[in-house]
Amino acid sequence: MGNTQDDQEHRWQAGPQASRGARWFSEFAAAAHRQSARYGREETAEEAEQRKREDWWELGPVFSTTDRGARITSLDPSREPGRFSGRLVAFTVGGALAWTAFSYLGFAELPDVGATQPGLHDRARTWWWVVLIVLALKASGLATWRLRGEAQRQFRQQSVVKGLALVVASFGITAGAALHFAAYASALGDGEANVEPPAIMLFLAVPFASVLAVRAPWVPFALWRVQRRQRRIQQLRGTGRRFDGEVASLRFTESWAGGKPRFEVLIRYEHAGVRRDFSTAMVTDADRVPLPGFPVRIMVDERSATLVEPDGDRPGYDFESNWAKYVQPSGDG
Incomplete structure (x- = not known):
């Protein structure tokens, strides 16, 4: 028989000999239970099982x-291969502008700027300039967060997401420094012989300019490559020859990619009565590490390109319960 709401609340009632702290806790727990009963309900076993099978392309x-x-790439089954969408263009431009503003405002705070640009240095010591720096920093962080979110939604590859965000930030910081250098060049052109950029500005700007010079040409190639991967995934889903397989064994590599633990996995399947094994790499959320026997779907094309994905239609879709050991320790890169 099921318990009524009164029965459930009775579970949290402290006995007559309970201490004040115990009575307070029981009242708090009962109130929390009433709120839960009012605004929601407990998840059924069927719903929990279904939730495990959702969003695996994002969670693992x-x-x-x-x-x-x-560099592992995935693709939402309901989406087309990623593209540089209008939203992604807007977040890229917005991020570059925000980082440029933060860089320009921040570099004006450097101590040696006052000797060569006294007017700018005086403005940089006002309270409203500091407010602008804080606002620009917050805008830079927000724009980068939105940029990474949209890039992840489109391309589903951590390397591309991080690389694009790094290029945008490096461009903005380099552009902010370049505005200062342009002011110094203009002053020199006007005959002010004692004007030169502070050495610390060069020291701070050169690393970002170097990153920009190296990584910016990489972005188009990386985007082309991830789109090619996603098109191959889409093709294998549509026309690949399918086999039912399972996870035979896993080896944790003691490393993480974007906070997700990395594994080497042995996949097993049968074809024409012969058991076959092959190795794959795997990333997943720490609480979604599959157990041996986990069902997978294997898709192979005529050139032996192979795609392995979870098979939510078969039993055995279970994850390891002792998953805390796979959480990335704080401070690890």
């Missing part, structure tokens, strides 16, 4: 026979 497990770690 995601397998790859070609890439490792942050």
